[in-house]
Each structure stands twice: as C-alpha cells, then as structure tokens.
Amino acid sequence: MENILNYIIAGLANGCIYSLVAIGFVLIYKSSGILNFAQGTIVILNAFVFYSFTIQLGIPMVIAILLTLAFGALLGFVIERFILDRLIGQPILAVIILTLAFSEFLKGIMNLGWGTDILSAPQLFPRGNITILNIVTLDYSRIAFLVITFFLIIIFAIFYNKTKIGLAMKATSDDTIAAGSVGIRVRRVFVVTWIISCITAAAGGILVTNVMGIHIQVAEIGFKAMAVALVGGLQSLPGIIIIGPAMGIIEFLSAAYLDPLVDGGMRDLVPFIILLIVLIFRPSGIFGWKHIERI
Amino acid sequence: MWRPSGLFHVNYSQEIAFVQTPFQWVMLVLGLFVTFALPLFIPLDALNFFIKAFITITAVLGLTLLTGNCGQISLGHTAFMAVGAFVGAPLLNQGVPLILCLIMAGLAGGIVGLIFGLPALRIKGFYLAFATLAAFYVIRFILIHYFGGVVGHNVPPPSILGFSFNSDFRIYYLIASTCFAMTYFTKNITRCKWGRAFIAIRDHDIAANTLGVNVYFYKLMAFFIGCFYAGVAGLVLSIYMGWASVDHYSLTNCIWYLGMIIVGGMHSISGAYLGVFFILGIEEMGIVIAPKLAELFPQLAGSMIGAVPIIFVGLVLVLFIMIEPRGLVHRWEIIKTSIRIFPFSN
Amino acid sequence: MLQLVNVEVRYHEVILVIRGISLEVQPGQIVSLLGANGAGKTTILKAISGILHHEDGKVSEGFVNFQGRRIDKLEPYATAEAGILHVMEGRRIFEHLSVEENLLTGAIMHGNGKTHSDLEKVYTYFPKLASVRKRTAGYLSGGEQQMVVIGRALMGRPKLFLLDEPSLGIAPLLIKEIFDILNAINRDEGISMLVVEQNARIALDFSNYGYVLENGRIVLDGPSDKIKQNEDIKEFYLGLSELGSRRSYKDFKHYSRRKRWL
Numbered sequence: 001m002e003n004i005l006n007y008i009i010a011g012l013a014n015g016c017i018y019s020l021v022a023i024g025f026v027l028i029y030k031s032s033g034i035l036n037f038a039q040g041t042i043v044i045l046n047a048f049v050f051y052s053f054t055i056q057l058g059i060p061m062v063i064a065i066l067l068t069l070a071f072g073a074l075l076g077f078v079i080e081r082f083i084l085d086r087l088i089g090q091p092i093l094a095v096i097i098l099t100l101a102f103s104e105f106l107k108g109i110m111n112l113g114w115g116t117d118i119l120s121a122p123q124l125f126p127r128g129n130i131t132i133l134n135i136v137t138l139d140y141s142r143i144a145f146l147v148i149t150f151f152l153i154i155i156f157a158i159f160y161n162k163t164k165i166g167l168a169m170k171a172t173s174d175d176t177i178a179a180g181s182v183g184i185r186v187r188r189v190f191v192v193t194w195i196i197s198c199i200t201a202a203a204g205g206i207l208v209t210n211v212m213g214i215h216i217q218v219a220e221i222g223f224k225a226m227a228v229a230l231v232g233g234l235q236s237l238p239g240i241i242i243i244g245p246a247m248g249i250i251e252f253l254s255a256a257y258l259d260p261l262v263d264g265g266m267r268d269l270v271p272f273i274i275l276l277i278v279l280i281f282r283p284s285g286i287f288g289w290k291h292i293e294r295i
Numbered sequence: 296m297w298r299p300s301g302l303f304h305v306n307y308s309q310e311i312a313f314v315q316t317p318f319q320w321v322m323l324v325l326g327l328f329v330t331f332a333l334p335l336f337i338p339l340d341a342l343n344f345f346i347k348a349f350i351t352i353t354a355v356l357g358l359t360l361l362t363g364n365c366g367q368i369s370l371g372h373t374a375f376m377a378v379g380a381f382v383g384a385p386l387l388n389q390g391v392p393l394i395l396c397l398i399m400a401g402l403a404g405g406i407v408g409l410i411f412g413l414p415a416l417r418i419k420g421f422y423l424a425f426a427t428l429a430a431f432y433v434i435r436f437i438l439i440h441y442f443g444g445v446v447g448h449n450v451p452p453p454s455i456l457g458f459s460f461n462s463d464f465r466i467y468y469l470i471a472s473t474c475f476a477m478t479y480f481t482k483n484i485t486r487c488k489w490g491r492a493f494i495a496i497r498d499h500d501i502a503a504n505t506l507g508v509n510v511y512f513y514k515l516m517a518f519f520i521g522c523f524y525a526g527v528a529g530l531v532l533s534i535y536m537g538w539a540s541v542d543h544y545s546l547t548n549c550i551w552y553l554g555m556i557i558v559g560g561m562h563s564i565s566g567a568y569l570g571v572f573f574i575l576g577i578e579e580m581g582i583v584i585a586p587k588l589a590e591l592f593p594q595l596a597g598s599m600i601g602a603v604p605i606i607f608v609g610l611v612l613v614l615f616i617m618i619e620p621r622g623l624v625h626r627w628e629i630i631k632t633s634i635r636i637f638p639f640s641n
Numbered sequence: 642m643l644q645l646v647n648v649e650v651r652y653h654e655v656i657l658v659i660r661g662i663s664l665e666v667q668p669g670q671i672v673s674l675l676g677a678n679g680a681g682k683t684t685i686l687k688a689i690s691g692i693l694h695h696e697d698g699k700v701s702e703g704f705v706n707f708q709g710r711r712i713d714k715l716e717p718y719a720t721a722e723a724g725i726l727h728v729m730e731g732r733r734i735f736e737h738l739s740v741e742e743n744l745l746t747g748a749i750m751h752g753n754g755k756t757h758s759d760l761e762k763v764y765t766y767f768p769k770l771a772s773v774r775k776r777t778a779g780y781l782s783g784g785e786q787q788m789v790v791i792g793r794a795l796m797g798r799p800k801l802f803l804l805d806e807p808s809l810g811i812a813p814l815l816i817k818e819i820f821d822i823l824n825a826i827n828r829d830e831g832i833s834m835l836v837v838e839q840n841a842r843i844a845l846d847f848s849n850y851g852y853v854l855e856n857g858r859i860v861l862d863g864p865s866d867k868i869k870q871n872e873d874i875k876e877f878y879l880g881l882s883e884l885g886s887r888r889s890y891k892d893f894k895h896y897s898r899r900k901r902w903l
C-alpha cells in the first residue's frame with residue numbers, strides 16, 4: 001500500500017514534466033501544423049547549457065536558471081526564423097525528416113561539446129524526505145517537481161486563456177488566414193509559440209535532469225511527451241495536462257510490478273504500447289477531436 | 296530514364312517495358328559489368344563503402360515502395376531490419392541454406408511490418424510516423440529481451456553450393472546480387488497494377504478507395520513488401536558484420552534512410568541509388584575528416600569520430616530539405632531538360 | 642478613399658484572373674460588385690486585403706490605393722491595421738472559440754481602451770449575439786455565424802468593409818435583417834463598404850454604386866439605380882425579362898449581348 005502510493009506520487013511528478021514538454025510542441029502543432037520531432041533534443045540541449053552555466057562557469061543558480069530560459073527563448077526564435085519559414089506547406093515526410101535530422105545534428109554537437117558521460121546536474125533542491133501520516137514518503141525534489149510544474153502549467157493556462165497574445169494563438173490555430181484578416185500578426189504569433197515551446201523545453205530540461213542526470217539519452221523524453229500528446233489528442237491542451245500525469249503513474253507502476261516479469265525496461269516501453277493501443281481504437285486520441293477530410 | 300524524342304509507344308506493354316531503348320540495354324549491361332568487375336580494381340576501403348551502399352540500397356528500396364510510392368511513413372524500418380537479422384542469423388547458424396534464410400528473414404520482417412502497419416489503416420501523416428516510431432521501440436525491446444538481446448547472434452560466413460562467402464571480397468558479390476535482385480523486383484512492382492495502386496493511395500487514399508482500389512489490402516501489402524526488403528537487408532548486413540546486434544539497427548540509420556529517399560526524390564529507383572550514394576558519401580567524408588579534426592582539437596578528440604559524421608549528415612539533410620525539398624532527381628530532371636532544349640533554356 | 646487602377650491579378654505567376662480593372666470607393670459609400678461565378682470578385686477583394694499573398698497570387702500590373710497610400714504589397718494584418726476589414730467568403734469563424742472570444746480577436750490589434758464599448762456596440766447591432774456570447778462559435782447557425790464574422794470585423798474599427806457574399810446560404814428573411822444592420826452600420830459609423838453579391842437585387846438595393854464584372858473585366862458600372870434599369874442587368878442578373886415566358890428565342894441574343902461587352 002505504502003509502496004503504491006509512493007510510486008503514484010513519483011509517477012505524477014514525472015508525468016507533469018511530460019505535460020510540460022508536450023504543451024511546447026502541441027502549441028507549435030496547433031498554430032503551424034508542424035510536429036517538432038526535435039523537441040526532446042531541445043530539452044536536453046537546454047539542460048546541458050544549464051550545466052555549463054552552473055557547474056562550468058559557476059554562475060549562481062537563480063541567474064543560471066534565468067539565463068537558461070533566455071537561451072531557450074533565443075533558440076526558439078532562431079529556429080522559427082531560420083527553419084520554419086521553409087517548412088510550412090511542405091510534405092509531412094519532409095517536415096518529419098527535417099526535424100529529426102536537425103535533432104541528430106544537435107545530438108552530434110552536444111556529443112562534441114559535453115561528451116557522452118552522464119553528467120550529474122547541479123543540486124536544485126535540498127536532499128531529504130518528509131513522511132506524511134506514515135504512509136507516503138516524499139523527497140523534496142519530487143515535491144518541488146509537482147509544485148513547479150503545476151505552477152508553470154497554471155501560468156501557462158492563464159496566459160493562454162486570459163491574454164491577448166493567447167487569444168491570438170488560439171485564433172491562429174483555428175484559421176491562420178482568417179486570423180491575418182482580422183489584423184493578427186501571424187508570423188509574430190509563430191515566433192511567440194516557438195519561444196514558449198523552447199522555454200517549456202528549457203524548464204523541463206532543468207527539472208528532469210535533476211533526477212535523471214544529464215545525458216543525450218534523456219532526449220527520449222521528447223518522444224514520451226509526444227506519446228502523451230497523441231494519446232491525449234494532439235489539439236487538446238486539457239487532454240495533455242490530464243494524460244501526462246496519468247502516463248507517469250502508469251509508467252512507474254508498470255516499472256514496479258511488470259519489470260520483474262520481463263526483466264526490466266518496461267518504464268520506457270509503456271508509453272509507446274499505450275500509444276499504439278489508443279491509436280488503433282481512437283485514432284484522434286482520447287480527448288482530441290476528429291478531423292474531417294473531404295475529397 | 297533517358298528517352299530520345301521520336302520514340303513513341305504504340306501499345307501499353309511498350310510503355311511499361313522493363314528496358315525501353317537500346318541505349319538502356321547498353322547502360323544496363325555496362326552497369327552490371329562494371330559492378331561485378333569493380334572489386335578487382337579498387338582498394339578494400341572503397342570496396343567496403345560499396346558493400347555498405349548496396350546493403351543500404353536494398354533497405355532503402357523497401358522504403359521507396361512503402362513511403363515514396365505508397366505514402367506510408369515508417370520510422371521503424373531499421374527495427375524491421377533487425378527482425379530479419381535476428382530471425383535469419385540463428386537459421387544460418389543451424390546450417391539452413393542461405394537463399395532460404397534470406398527469404399525467411401524477408402518474410403519475418405514483412406510479417407512483423409504487417410502487424411505494426413495495422414494502425415496505418417486508421418491513421419496517417421504525423422500519427423502514423425509516430426506509431427511506427429513506437430513500433431521501433433517495442434520491437435527493439437522484444438528483440439533485446441526475448442531474442443538474444445544486446446549481445447545478439449554470431450553469424451557464420453554463409454555459403455552457396457560450397458562457395459563460402461568468407462571475405463569482404465566475396466561478400467561483395469553476394470550483396471551486390473541481392474541488391475540487384477531486389478531492384479529488379481522493385482521495378483516489376485512499380486510497373487504493375489500494385490505500383491499504380493500504391494501511388495493512388497499516396498496521392499489520396501479516400502479518393503483511391505472510391506475508385507475501387509482496395510486501400511486496406513494495398514496499404515498492408517505495402518508494409519509487407521517494404522518490410523520484406525528490410526528483413527533481407529537486415530540479414531545481409533549481419534552477414535557482412537559477422538554479427539547480429541540491435542545496435543546495428545539504430546533510429547539514426549532509419550532517419551538517414553528516409554533522408555535518402557527525400558534526397559533521391561522519393562519514388563524512383565534511380566532516386567534511391569542516388570540518395571544512398573549521396574548521403575553515404577557525405578557520411579564517408581565525415582568519417583575521413585573526423586581524425587583530422589581530432590588532431591586540430593585534441594580536447595574534443597574523444598567524441599569526434601562518433602559525432603562528426605552525424606553532424607555532417609544531419610546538417611546536409613537539413614539544408615537539403617530546406618533548399619531542395621523535391622530531391623536531387625528533380626534537380627537532375629531540370630538540368631537534363633535544359634541541356635536537351637539547350638539554346639532555349641533559361 | 643479606395644482606388645484600384647488598372648489592376649491585373651495573376652495566380653502562380655501564370656493564371657491571369659483579373660485583366661486590368663479600375664474601381665473606386667468614396668468615403669461613406671456602399672459599392673457593390675456583381676458577376677457570375679468565377680468572374681473574379683473574390684479575387685479583387687483578396688487583392689485589396691492582401692490575402693492574395695497567401696494563395697500565391699500577385700497584383701502584377703496597376704496598383705491599389707487606400708487613403709493615398711499604396712497597399713497592394715501589404716500583408717493582411719497591415720491592411721487590417723490600416724482600416725480595411727475583409728469579411729471572407731464562407732464565414733471563416735474561429736470554430737473552437739466562443740462567440741465573445743471571436744469578437745475579441747477583432748480587437749487584438751488595438752489597445753485595450755475601447756474594447757469594452759466596442760463589444761457593447763456590436764451587441765447592440767446584433768442583439769442575437771448577446772444571447773449566445775458564451776457559446777462555441779462552431780455550433781452556431783449559419784446566420785449567426787455570419788453575424789459573428791461581421792461583428793468581429795466591426796471590432797477592428799474599420800474604415801472600409803470588404804464583404805464577400807454575406808448572404809451565402811442564409812434564408813431570405815435573415816438576409817434582409819443582416820443587410821438592414823449593415824445599412825445602419827454604414828449610416829451610424831460612416832463605414833464605407835464594398836460588397837460582393839450573387840443576389841444582385843439585394844446588392845443593388847443596398848448599394849449606391851455598382852460594378853459588373855465578367856471574366857476579370859468590368860463590363861458595366863454606374864449608380865445602382867441606373868444599373869437596375871439596364872436591360873442586360875434586368876435580364877441576366879435580376880431575372881426580369883420583357884418577353885416574359887418566351888425565353889427560348891433568346892439564347893442566340895444572350896450570346897451576342899455578352900459578346901458586345903467583352
């Protein structure tokens with residue numbers, strides 16, 4: 001019983017990060033119709049940059065965090081200016097391969113810059129646990145995870161639903177041309193979308209490497225987040241916010257209870273299996289809306 | 296292919312004929328001759344490059360059919376190759392004849408491909424791409440956990456009628472023949488009813504359905520055939536390596552394969568050849584340059600060898616898709632046309 | 642206010658759709674643009690609002706002037722900021738937003754100051770919208786959606802409205818209601834309008850001046866009352882015929898009259 005609860009909380013904390021990362025590329029997908037397969041690599045790139053700021057350059061933690069987020073924003077801006085323009089309207093295969101090739105390219109660069117060893121991330125939160133009612137034991141970093149991602153998602157929700165630029169993003173994702181015709185600067189919306197997406201990637205990177213260590217393999221979190229997004233329904237932000245933590249919990253539970261049966265590795269597999277099952281029975285995801293296609 | 300003006304087809308069988316002009320006959324015979332004489336004249340390094348190229352072409356031809364012709368994106372291609380290798384290698388070990396092993400590897404790849412192609416009946420585009428990516432991880436997991444794992448299988452040099460393929464020189468002939476056989480097979484598929492059905496599905500599956508193309512059947516067949524190639528190529532690769540391990544079948548390679556068909560213009564056989572040689576050439580350049588860069592930047596030397604080829608190919612693909620998303624064959628057509636109509640081109 | 646001078650429009654650099662037309666809208670005026678399907682009416686509006694750029698179309702000859710400034714190279718958001726609001730063909734609402742959010746998108750380009758009073762103004766013109774303000778716009782009826790789209794454009798504080806077939810797929814009674822409201826908007830706000838319509842009778846009743854477009858050329862223009870009196874217009878656009886039921890004789894003459902225009 002105690003164990004289950006611990007797994008659930010740990011899974012919840014991890015799953016929130018999936019939601020955070022997924023929000024990033026779902027926004028891009030909604031506004032420009034491009035699914036960015038390089039998101040996971042951007043997450044880990046930001047983590048490496050954070051590592052350099054803190055450990056290698058010795059910049060104080062808070063400033064390093066801000067600098068990393070700024071780096072993320074800059075990266076988003078550059079990618080939008082440099083690549084996106086050419087991508088809109090291209091065949092899907094070209095989009096997929098371009099983002100994947102870009103991701104491999106970044107991985108190569110990271111390989112050169114930071115090597116292939118697992119680097120240990122700077123300690124963000126004090127070590128230690130609290131025990132609640134003798135049932136659940138939580139370490140501080142998990143609590144921090146939960147609180148921070150929750151907080152970030154709330155901020156994002158407010159931004160998306162209450163501000164003008166959020167409204168412009170929604171309008172653009174519904175109908176790009178109509179958005180232009182009412183005076184929305186669509187290109188600017190795209191830039192903002194990419195910037196937000198890369199900032200969430202940076203936040204996700206800083207958080208997730210704090211427990212996993214910094215290593216190129218962490219990039220696969222991007223694919224897991226993508227599985228979350230597809231299971232939730234690509235257009236549905238609420239769906240993603242719900243499915244992320246759910247996926248995290250299932251992941252941890254299956255790692256705990258299925259791993260002994262198959263000697264390990266279930267954690268990294270479960271999101272993909274769930275995705276395949278969901279896609280067969282509900283191709284547009286659990287909360288997504290059906291896409292109507294006419295000839 | 297090149298076709299002089301003044302040549303008209305007066306019936307359909309001419310239109311779809313395998314070889315259409317005397318010139319093409321000459322090229323075909325010449326090409327085969329050069330390929331088979333090649334190992335006598337080139338150094339071992341170059342031979343290895345060609346071996347790699349022919350293996351890759353075999354795999355990429357499958358993608359040409361599946362993705363280029365039928366429009367079904369597969370990010371699991373290397374996983375299907377691994378299936379072929381992991382099924383074929385133990386069979387080879389038990390002394391099953393090589394040809395049979397190749398067929399079994401192809402069938403295994405094809406059947407697994409068919410199973411993981413099932414979602415294609417309901418989804419397409421990004422969704423399908425990601426579903427096949429998921430398939431990649433699932434298959435990898437299964438292979439690692441139940442079929443020999445990361446260590447994999449030892450593959451003995453196979454033999455046909457007592458002729459043992461026990462050196463790179465000899466393996467070259469095995470691989471080139473396999474590649475040509477598969478090329479011939481591809482050509483035949485694309486020029487028959489099936490090829491046209493694939494293209495109809497790629498261009499618009501719902502419309503194809505209303506025109507009487509059995510979309511479900513042909514989509515699954517595209518997966519089966521495309522992954523058959525993967526299975527064969529996977530086994531051939533493991534024969535060349537002498538070892539079947541999941542690490543030889545990485546996602547990166549799969550990305551490069553898809554990049555190759557884009558570079559080559561997606562749906563033609565000549566495009567597949569062109570794309571493979573182009574990308575492998577770039578990779579080779581990276582491999583050659585990496586040690587030199589390592590001397591220049593000794594502090595980075597450790598990761599140089601692994602990283603530089605990837606950086607090269609990744610960057611080239613990114614730039615290529617941005618500048619010429621329709622591929623080298625498209626560019627080649629333009630150049631050819633402008634030469635043919637020379638003084639009047641612009 | 643708005644002038645098109647010798648405008649020629651091409652799609653994809655080759656398809657010549659508008660073949661040199663000149664047209665003018667005066668401040669406060671309502672101008673209608675009539676023509677058969679495919680005549681190029683929508684294309685003209687797109688050329689003015691800049692949406693053409695998104696369809697690989699271009700003003701290849703001539704120019705478009707708005708308040709003394711050349712606008713044919715501008716992006717849609719820039720023409721909108723200049724005061725030209727294009728209500729596109731086929732009710733392009735933001736389906737997943739609520740009615741009120743739809744209206745608010747029209748005000749994104751302006752400061753926050755008057756947004757609230759603008760919203761109230763839209764609700765006084767379209768009282769129906771006030772009662773469905775929280776509903777998802779995609780589920781509204783066609784007529785309500787048309788109101789949303791017009792209201793949304795009104796939120797952008799336009800000087801000139803480009804209306805593309807506001808009556809498309811709407812019941813006659815509701816069409817009349819919408820045009821009455823447009824009339825009121827024109828009168829109270831002083832917004833000029835350029836209206837494309839298939840329904841020539843309504844359009845000519847509604848407008849002060851009219852242009853008739855055929856195959857990318859203007860074949861007739863004049864004050865709406867005059868146009869209504871024109872024999873050809875009566876016959877081809879208003880469906881009135883002096884010879885009443887004996888139409889079968891006229892096929893040959895149709896042809897010759899059309900010919901004369903071109």
Ligand SMILES: Nc1ncnc2c1ncn2[C@@H]1O[C@H](COP(=O)(O)OP(=O)(O)OP(=O)(O)O)[C@@H](O)[C@H]1O
Pocket residue numbers: 652653656658676677678679680681682683684685696698730
């Ligand atoms: N994006 C495009 N590319 C190529 N041709 C186009 C494009 N858009 C319109 N056309 C062509 O331009 C011509 C005029 O089209 P337009 O939409 O302006 O007609 P319209 O007068 O608005 O017709 P309707 O009354 O049916 O709306 C048509 O022949 C159409 O085929």
Ligand SMILES: [Mg+2]
Pocket residue numbers: 682683684730805
């Ligand atoms: Mg029109």
